[in-house]
Amino acid sequence: MSTSAPPPPPPSSARRRTLRPWYLVAAMILAWLIGVQGLSEAFATLVYLRDGNLPDVAALTSSLKDAAEPIESLMALQEAARLRTLGEMSHLAFPLSAGRFLLSVLLVISSGMAMSGRPGARVLAIQALLANAALATLTFWLLRDARYAWVDTVVRVGDVLPALPSTAPADQREAWPLLLDRRLWLWLPRARLIMFDVGALVLATITLTSPRTKAFFEAVAAAQEQTEDS
Secondary structure, three states: OOOOOOOOOOOOHHHHHHHOOHHHHHHHHHHHHHHHHHHHHHHHHHHHHHHOOOOOHHHHHHHHHHOOOHHHHHHHHHHHHHHHHHHHOHHHHHHHHHHHHHHHHHHHHHHHHHHHOOOOHHHHHHHHHHHHHHHHHHHHHHOHHHHHHHHHHHHOHHHHOOOOOOOOOHHHHHHHHHHOOHHHHHHHHHHHHHHHHHHHHHHHHHHHOOHHHHHHHHHHHHHHHHHHHO
């Protein structure tokens, strides 16, 4: 009479932890942080667009020449100009922000689930990562006119305050022309898009498709099936 060998026991909890790649944990933590940031920024933008109170950019610009902290005032002007242009393009900015809010919630949930290896979490996290990257790219393209508008507003500060007074610290006087450089303000959003809004999410997607990551999820699924059968 022939006998078959019993199936191998499922991996223990300690064994599953050793199977989990360190880069999976790092990638999912980064994705979780990006999701939380996107959730916060999208919610703040939605609240602002719902209220519809457009900042007085012209008044902020004219007050810069008398500001005690001109660099801080310039940063405040930059944010006010960005919000005003979003308000003027609310027909695009509002649905895009709402979509970012929902996808950020999905990214936070799915990345947390993927770290523990829950069944189906890998596929869900991949979908959430790619959807967030695609929306970031679409938003960057559709709101390009708004971006150019607020950058031009910042650059026009040079007409009001081309240089800081001699009483300002030397490092601030040296940094002032750079802060009024149009190329700087145009490349900062591009760098963020490439490195974080798309690049980091694509990198996290690649970690979820690696053989070690797949082996980890398969081990967790096998352990759960064995537990259910016993």
